[in-house]
Amino acid sequence: xLTNKKTCVVATHFNHTPHELTDLAFLPIxxxxxxxxxxxxxxxxxIYWTAQLRTIFPYGLNxxxxxxxxxxxxxxx
Numbered sequence: 448x449l450t451n452k453k454t455c456v457v458a459t460h461f462n463h464t465p466h467e468l469t470d471l472a473f474l475p476i477x478x479x480x481x482x483x484x485x486x487x488x489x490x491x492x493x494i495y496w497t498a499q500l501r502t503i504f505p506y507g508l509n510x511x512x513x514x515x516x517x518x519x520x521x522x523x524x
Contacts, residue, residue, distance in 0.1 A: 456508045476500075 461471055476496060479488055496502075502509045 456504075456510055460508055 460466070461468075477492055479485065479492065481488060497509070501507055504510055
């Protein structure tokens, strides 16, 4: 948002006026405490919450499931 990029739907949405950075909020919905196979657990919970919260278009701002994206952060290291 700060760089006015338009490569992601969330950024595109919030870069339109009258949005400001203060309009964006993050709300944790689950805490993962098990450190064994963290990435596997995170992927499984992301799938679960994406379905539960219906965040994929046309219901949400996600265009597609990003589970296999090369840009995903690896928390195993």
